[in-house]
Amino acid sequence: MNRPPGMMDVAREAGVSHITVSRVINGHPSVRPETRTRVEAAIQKLGYRRNSVARALKSRRSSTIGVVIVGSDLFELPRILLGVETAAKEAGYWVSLASRQGESTTGDLMETLQRLTDQSVEAIAVVADRPDAVEALSRLAIGVPVAVVMSGSVANPDLGFVEVDQELGARLAVRHLLDLGHRHIAHLTGALRTFDARARVDGWQAELAEAGAGAGAEGALLEGDFSAESGFRLAHELCAGDTRLPTAVFAGNDQMAMGALAAFAERGVKVPRDVSVVGFDDMKGAGYLVPALTTVRQDFTHLGSSAIELLVDMLGGEPPQRRRLTPRLVVRRSTAVPRTDS
Structure with missing residues (x-):
């Protein structure tokens, strides 16, 4: 070994998890005596305990x-x-x-x-x-x-x-819609200053690109801010636009999807008959929206x-x-x- 032994080395030697090793080192009472003995033997064999204790005394951990x-x-x-x-x-x-x-x-x-x-x-x-x-x-x-x-x-x-x-999650959502036969999939994004929103846009774009222009896959992108209010506003914009309403909407999160469902209901747009909706997060209560929301669980x-x-x-x-x-x-x-x- 070209480096000082670490906690993972002790765990492998003792045949336990690194969490168990940490508990032994920190004197946690929930470790069984036979397990503690095995971990302490591994620490002594590898020389980890002496180095760890020295660092602890110096740093007053x-x-x-x-x-x-x-x-x-x-x-x-x-x-x-x-x-x-x-x-x-x-x-x-x-x-x-x-x-x-x-x-x-x-x-x-x-x-x-x-x-x-x-x-x-x-x-x-x-x-x-x-x-x-x-x-x-x-x-x-x-x-x-x-x-x-x-x-x-x-x-x-x-x-x-x-x-x-996040990108994979977006791709799962869009792939589900593509597999159902949708080719016009709009994306209502969260605030693009955030990593999550940008990664989900990347996944949406990548999955549409893989579907190929020959399959007619396309979609509009409208930026919101992850709030239900922005989902409500953007869904109204989709309904009021000059172009045909997309057959599916991938919302930036479940809050935005909830707002979109309310807007579609106001407009008389039936979900999923007229437009399918997918959210992201699987927030508490997503399964009790009307209709119950298809979403990506984190x-x-x-x-x-x-x-x-x-x-x-x-x-x-x-x-x-x-x-x-x-x-x-x-x-x-x-x-x-x-x-x-x-």
């Missing part, structure tokens, strides 16, 4: 992970934090929260991160939906492991990334727990990684084959 929330409109933040707190507790860590509202400059982020490092946090998860926040992070020397949650990556080998594959709790797992790996000596979680299409009653006059 706090057993705390910092979480920075950048922005005020992050969808399903409570479920992300549930995953963060649950996984941190299982690994023997507490969580310290901080936030930056509105547009954050490099100086703003540095101040927030400095506040956390002054508390001796051992690692930091940054929950952000805007690439500019990640670009600001890439210019900072933070001194502890950092994992970015939700937003796209930048070229910085010191940062870890955990995200749901597991936000898993997203949060995966961020902590990545940080624990980095604390154990593993290099930063980019981890992409796979979304899943949930088919309900808001999609069907296109109308016959299309």
